[in-house]
Amino acid sequence: MTSLPLFSLLTDVVVLQQHGPTDVPITGLTLDSREAAPGMAFCALRGTATDGHKYIATAVGQGTAAIICEELPAERNPQTAYVLVPNSAAALAHMAAAFYGHPSRQLKLIGVTGTNGKTTCATLLHRLLRELGYHTGLLSTVQNQIDEEVIPATHTTPDAIRLNALLARMVAAGCTHACMEVSSHAVAQHRVTGLHFTGGIFTNLTHDHLDYHGTFDNYLKAKKGFFDALPKTAFALTNADDKRGPVMLQNSAARRETYSLRGSATFRARLIGNEVHGLHLEIDGQEVQFRLIGVFNAYNLLAVYGAAVLLGEDSTEVLTILSGLTTAPGRFEPIVSKAQRVTGIVDYAHTPDALENVLQTIQEIRQPSQQLITVVGCGGNRDAAKRPVMANLAARLSNQVILTADNPRFEDPLDILAQMQGGVTPADAPKVQTVPDRREAIRRAVQLAGPDDIVLVAGKGHETYQEVKGVKSPFDDKAVLAEIFSELHK
Template sequence: MKVLKDILYKVNMLSVTGDTGVTVNYIHFDSRKVKLNDVFVAIRGTLSDGHDFIKNAENQGALAIVCEELPKEKVNGVTYIEVKDSKKALAYISANYFDDPSDKLKLVGVTGTNGKTTIATLLFDLFSKAGFKCGLLSTVKVMVGDEEFSAIRTTPDSITINSYLRDMNDAGVEFCFMEVSSHGIDQHRTTALTFAGGIFTNLSHDHLDYHKDFAEYRDVKKRFFDELPSKAFALVNTDDKNGAVMLQNTRAKKYTYALKSFADYKAQILENNFTGLLLKIDEQELWTRLIGNFNAYNVLAIYATADLLGLKTLEILRIISDLNSVNGRFQYVISEKEKVTAIVDYAHTPDALKNVLETINSIRTKNENLITVVGCGGDRDKTKRPKMGNIAAALSSRAIFTSDNPRTEDPEKIIEEVEAGVEPQHFKKTMNVINRKQAIKLACQLAGANDIILIAGKGHETYQEINGERFDFDDLKIVKEHLKQLDK
């Protein structure tokens, strides 16, 4: 139970009607969850406006309403707080309600187009192996020490974030590693959190269904670094030209990492094959089970972060060499007899798909065929679809275009838009199979001895979303079943 005026600390209030000295039970932005003596925060969303449900919240016993537009009729005994930005207000109210939990541990945010999940998860694994109690907020899962919870979205809402962080406080967690999405930043889900550090991976074509253009997408990411406190660190990849942009206005201590350009933390790839990478980092050689150039950047980022957080160099190198890949990130299985390698990867942007395909092509001998199964999600950025088709066809021996998560769109139309990017000289290499399970089966049937299959786009996801319903679907499980058929 909290006093209303206490959880309104730092909220930019335009007007207050009623008593702020009342004791409130909980906070909600979904009116359906409101109970007696709760606070309801009315949020304007893309599909609905919370202001339309203020009456519902009042009827269900809300003691206070936080909103950008006051209702015409007010209920006696209910306190009304008018604010400039409800999303921002929710962030501060959530942090205050849970006693500012991010300030009681070292919270590190990872942002960028690709690599967020891998870096956050590997940092969690690294620090856990180093003997620390850790937390993780990622696309794949949420971890509070050893306790695992399902993740709903990349960056949860402010209430959920602070609730988990408070659980971490109670469990004695010292470090928490968190994916920070552009949606999360733009919607103020990370506002009011105290970060000990921020990591920038890279920036490429993604989420332009939400952001009006690439410049806006970049500037939203930059805002995360602009808001870091002076005692925090900002670590950016300077091989990406946007790395320098992220550091322009930050008050945090600035650090850089790179494979190609000058940086505070440098790495060199000595060997790169399907068993892993041999790297030289700061004149020390390191073997890791992670595969590909993009993972060299991820390893370097976690090395630099661990160093900035005070771990000893030899301990960092020892633990990194013992880390495994993250679920759905270049996760592979090899058939017993035919030695067909099937790789499942979350690559769902043009840049990520290109990185994975170029990594495979740099490792394979070219005597093997590379068969790529790929699609694009529905109700998302349409402009990347032809680019994905172009990359898949150009860098593969065969490309099978299929469904991803079509959501409310017609999967056949999505595939047509993917196919539109294929250059004429690659037409004969492409096939369209709407049913994803059948597409994976076909890829396995087409594969000969030692061939390579890449199944891209869904990675760790164990469902397929069609017309608002989620059906069980696991790329890795399905390809394993079909590879077994090859060995019979």
């Protein structure tokens, strides 16, 4: 069991006051008072749902060795160390990095941030590096991986303790590289504070997570904060075609690099073809056929290519490997019913921009005779402003639309659907119907589809559950679609 003196974990922490023993041995860190035990350091975090300071007495009662807090309790146990800090979350991140031996310093760690494309970019870069022969870790929305070992993911970016623990496991397993998604929540909540990144990638910035950040400006600042913190030894690779791309680099000390499909940039690509069988691109003067579909994936591929070259890899070898890679699970993932020649597409698109990208991509590759039937919903207890926008997009860019439940969480799904219906214009209303039950909605879409038609099931992608009133029940869009194909298309 690892045991380090408290003072050794506070090297990078801003300490305002300290009471009690400083050399007390620490055997573990926790932000959950229920896990508090002798030898542990409990960090009292101020969260959105509760304030960890309320549980300091509980942690002390369970024998916790040290308390890290932003407000000292009136009564203090003389056997317990109390450390007053300006920000408990930042302190926890620095302590976690120190406790696990600063694993990020022993890896070439690449972070990917942006509204859309994080999972695809991180996954593609992970697969590419492994094909190049490196032992590589992955931290993503879909799953975490240490080489081939798969570890279920609960958050896009884990908390600082679990994050450093996973990075330490990667180092112990012999990994030299790691690719991770960096969410705006992770930056705002200091989960990635104290990590040493070799490089950062910015994909794009659109409307999302305003339920948490409050304003778009706060959301932008959270993303930008990741690049502001990059060291001068790192590279910062940004999408020059996104109007917020240059903003990300404004205060970054890192080496500034860009990628573009439309103008001058460090890494440039030209779209030659976008067909149902894949993309045809010219990248830095080399023509390559890729298996991924859609202009949004052209950006993802170019970002990954640029990052690999900035890591020192051979450009031709990188393009050769990328040409054979497929998309991340639940990202424009096709399922074909051969009996009726109906193509199903499952995609995680849960923001207006992502949905529009997917719908426009299908419009670009489909034949005039092919109908597009879209099944879409919006999650509960999240940004409500995007609901009518997403329904409007689906109705405008599809032949038929079925609005349904996504993860309603603690909201009434009928209320969510009513807000979505508010975005449907009178002209589009005849082709839109509402089926609250998601399985029945997918069934209805398949029933409406004729030979060669396309059924898009959007919103949940890789998720294997549906969350209702705090309960997660098994539900996998891909599996459900395959079952209904099998049942109806015998």
